Amino acid sequence: MISAAKPETSLNKFEKFKAEKDGLAIKEQLEHFAQIGWEAMDKTDLEHRLKWMGVFYRPVTPGKFMLRLRMPSGILTSTQMRVLAEVLQRHGEDGSGDITTRQNIQLRGIRLEDVPDIFQRFQKVGLTSVQSGMDNVRNITGSPVTGIDADELIDTRELVQQVQDMITNSGEGNPEFTNLPRKFNIAIEGGRDNSIHAEINDIAFVPAYKEGQIGFNVVVGGFFSAKRCEAAIPLNAWVTPDDVVDLCRVILEVYRDNGLRANRQKARLMWLIDEWGVEKFRAVVQEQLGRTLQSAAEKDEIDWEKRDHIGVHRQKQSGLNFVGLHIPTGRFYAQDMFDLARVAEVYGNGEIRLTVEQNVIIPHIPDSRLEAFLAEPLLERFSIEPQPLERSLVSCTGAQFCNFALIETKNRAIDLVKELDESLTITQPVRIHWTGCPNSCGQPQVADIGLMGTKVRKDGKTVEGVDLYMGGKVGKDAHLGTCVQKGIACEDLKPVLQQLLIENFGAKLRP
Ligand code: HEM
Numbered sequence: 001m002i003s004a005a006k007p008e009t010s011l012n013k014f015e016k017f018k019a020e021k022d023g024l025a026i027k028e029q030l031e032h033f034a035q036i037g038w039e040a041m042d043k044t045d046l047e048h049r050l051k052w053m054g055v056f057y058r059p060v061t062p063g064k065f066m067l068r069l070r071m072p073s074g075i076l077t078s079t080q081m082r083v084l085a086e087v088l089q090r091h092g093e094d095g096s097g098d099i100t101t102r103q104n105i106q107l108r109g110i111r112l113e114d115v116p117d118i119f120q121r122f123q124k125v126g127l128t129s130v131q132s133g134m135d136n137v138r139n140i141t142g143s144p145v146t147g148i149d150a151d152e153l154i155d156t157r158e159l160v161q162q163v164q165d166m167i168t169n170s171g172e173g174n175p176e177f178t179n180l181p182r183k184f185n186i187a188i189e190g191g192r193d194n195s196i197h198a199e200i201n202d203i204a205f206v207p208a209y210k211e212g213q214i215g216f217n218v219v220v221g222g223f224f225s226a227k228r229c230e231a232a233i234p235l236n237a238w239v240t241p242d243d244v245v246d247l248c249r250v251i252l253e254v255y256r257d258n259g260l261r262a263n264r265q266k267a268r269l270m271w272l273i274d275e276w277g278v279e280k281f282r283a284v285v286q287e288q289l290g291r292t293l294q295s296a297a298e299k300d301e302i303d304w305e306k307r308d309h310i311g312v313h314r315q316k317q318s319g320l321n322f323v324g325l326h327i328p329t330g331r332f333y334a335q336d337m338f339d340l341a342r343v344a345e346v347y348g349n350g351e352i353r354l355t356v357e358q359n360v361i362i363p364h365i366p367d368s369r370l371e372a373f374l375a376e377p378l379l380e381r382f383s384i385e386p387q388p389l390e391r392s393l394v395s396c397t398g399a400q401f402c403n404f405a406l407i408e409t410k411n412r413a414i415d416l417v418k419e420l421d422e423s424l425t426i427t428q429p430v431r432i433h434w435t436g437c438p439n440s441c442g443q444p445q446v447a448d449i450g451l452m453g454t455k456v457r458k459d460g461k462t463v464e465g466v467d468l469y470m471g472g473k474v475g476k477d478a479h480l481g482t483c484v485q486k487g488i489a490c491e492d493l494k495p496v497l498q499q500l501l502i503e504n505f506g507a508k509l510r511p
């Protein structure tokens with residue numbers, strides 16, 4: 001018998017407030033909060049516990065909240081998109097939406113008094129935002145072309161939904177998994193190109209054959225933080241699709257009951273794996289699972305470079321196409337969302353998909369409708385042929401809405417790639433990721449060129465700047481990039497990046 005129990009050490013302040021009152025308890029108080037107003041709320045309820053329902057107090061825009069949804073595999077219907085658009089529309093100029101790097105949507109400008117009504121509308125169309133922030137399992141990612149990709153090995157749509165339903169009690173909220181030591185990321189890949197960044201998740205499933213049967217190899221413990229970034233490591237386990245939900249449940253239970261809770265800087269799953277060693281971790285998981293875990297398949301089936309899904313692509317269903325639209329840094333507004341819902345219905349079957357590159361895919365467009373779709377004015381705004389650098393641009397929220405940010409990100413990122421695309425010709429894809437602070441939500445470590453916000457001293461003044469990351473590799477043989485240069489002032493960045501693109505990525509200055 002392996003002993004998993006460990007004596008509890010002193011609790012950090014987050015553990016204390018979670019022990020005093022579970023975050024999910026605020027679900028029953030939302031009507032009350034809506035009536036008394038955010039100014040009258042208990043500070044911990046306001047700043048922290050609301051996140052258990054996906055409602056984020058934003059100190060940069062007090063009174064205008066951010067609402068983070070859950071979008072399993074990044075798939076939603078036109079009806080759901082329209083409800084999200086209506087919610088934003090109500091908030092006028094304050095309303096905007098972001099597609100996130102977890103195939104998710106965040107809405108902005110939300111007023112607390114509207115939240116109970118918004119949640120009722122969500123429920124009617126099967127949307128939920130439950131357990132999407134703080135020490136909960138984040139949006140579960142899957143290939144954005146699952147079920148329509150001719151080359152995929154496993155259709156993971158149902159699996160991702162089942163894992164989400166297990167964790168959230170089908171969107172109602174599940175007290176079993178609302179007090180993890182820290183946040184937790186799960187991804188399930190059924191295709192060949194590792195479109196989900198398996199390596200940066202706490203649990204990831206990647207397709208692998210064992211004795212001729214397709215299943216998944218499991219990797220665990222991947223995470224980023226300001227102090228430490230680790231790629232996930234093999235659990236040395238191969239499971240069939242039928243085992244995925246149970247294995248996720250057991251790993252979450254093991255983490256919940258044994259994860260380190262004294263120091264939030266050392267609370268992610270990898271720290272527990274470090275303390276135990278992966279063999280003990282595997283043994284404890286196996287024991288709790290109550291059945292023998294098969295050893296990992298010798299190799300997995302991730303043998304493609306990562307695709308970006310932009311442009312027109314044939315589906316595995318004959319005569320149908322999916323079209324990837326480029327949404328610059330994932331930012332869109334109510335009217336854009338209404339338009340996306342409309343084109344998804346008129347040309348496809350109403351389905352809309354989101355990618356971890358913050359873009360949108362409209363699937364199921366018949367050959368006969370393609371030409372008319374491509375002539376839609378929406379595609380002038382959300383191009384299927386963006387400029388080369390613009391195409392792969394990713395950015396976190398930054399100073400416009402995020403209180404942690406050291407710099408403005410999204411607008412600056414868009415302006416700078418425009419200038420670079422105008423001044424350079426470049427044929428190879430270069431993935432540029434911006435993140436506003438060392439928390440790394442914009443994942444500079446997976447980028448060809450990662451830019452992490454910092455403050456820089458220049459001419460006796462403190463100005464916005466970045467640390468430069470390079471060498472991130474995604475898809476097949478993925479590995480994390482590292483910081484290669486610190487403290488470049490943003491105003492000096494253009495020539496630095498031009499030079500870098502010329503020297504390392506074959507770019508040429510336009511005459
Ligand atoms: C202590 C560490 C971290 C803090 C305090 C933090 C904080 C935040 C905040 C405040 C937001 C919302 C900002 C807004 O849009 O208004 C956010 C969003 C996000 N963060 Fe972080 N973050 C941390 C680490 C990370 C890491 C390591 C990752 C993964 C690489 C990550 C991924 C994301 C993603 C994907 C979003 C968008 C929402 C979603 O889809 O879940 N964050 N983070």
Ligand code: SF4
Pocket residue numbers: 396397398399402403404405406435436437438439440441442
């Ligand atoms: S990286 Fe920093 S600035 Fe960007 S969203 Fe995360 S916490 Fe905010």
